[in-house]
Amino acid sequence: MELYENLTALRKKRGMSQEQLANELGVSRQAISKWESGSSMPEISKLIELSEFYGVSVDFLLKGSDRKDTNMNGELRDLAESIREITREERGYFYESNTKLFGLPLVSINISGFSGRWGFYRRKLRHAKGIIAVGDVAVGIVSIGIFSAGAISIGVIAAGLFTLAIAGLGLLSFGIIALGLLCMGVVSIGYITAGVASIGYKFAYGVAALSRELAVGVSACADTAIATEAAKGARTLIYRDSMTMSEIRLFLKSARPDMSDKLAELIIKLIAYI
Secondary structure, three states, X not given: XXXXXXXXXXHHXXXXXXXXXXXXXXXXXXXXXXXXXXOOOOOHHHHHHHHHHHOOOHHHHHHOOOOOOOOOOHHHHHHHHHHHHHHHHHOOEEEEOOOEEOOEXXXXXEEOOEEOOOOOEEOOOOEEEEEEEEEEEEEEEEEEEEEEEEEEEEEEEEEEEEEEEEEEEEEEEEEEEEEEEEEEEEEEEEEEEEEEEEEEEEEEEEEEEEEOOEEEEEEEEOOXXXXXXXXXXXXXXXXXXXXXXXXXXXXXXXXXXXXXXXXXXXXXXXHOOO
């Protein structure tokens, strides 16, 4: 069978009109009509998209079989080889386990391939949803992806109970930009935070630390501020190497009488690393 015959047969097998297929591929109905009449051929990128949409190989689209055909004309054979090279880079990977929990697959992997000269541009983001999800966009109990959401979430942008990301939002968050209850990052914003630039409601620790209650850093601003260079607040302490632990402990007990001994000792240890 010729390409145009395969395209027509596969569309009809899906029970789709040319208009519906055109909407799926983002082309005009006239383009579909020309492909199926044989008056024109789809671009390479569209052939790849058609093969993925119908769940068949590009070889199958071109000649109705996955077997190598030595009788293919030179032009068609060169086209098929070019497409194979591209699909090796762009095809990506999909896997979904048959085992399900709570209606979700135990493992779901759906990763798009890379295209573009440098491989940084993604042709189309794919979604993975499962107990363990890995994908361009991943949602699961454990999720890994460019965009990720889950109890344990790892990604470029991630949200969850525990997150590890360039930009993360979670109860426990680590990243370049970290937001949440307990945060650590270059820029961290939350209830208790640590980072280069740290903003915490209860406690902030970092090069520049800002908090409502207690801040420790090179520069610190809070009701109680401890710093090596600049401290601003109702109660401040400029730390010097010559200071003893007893002096710092006395300051903390005076400034924060409700602070537990264990927390005070932890803060004293942190001050030594500023």
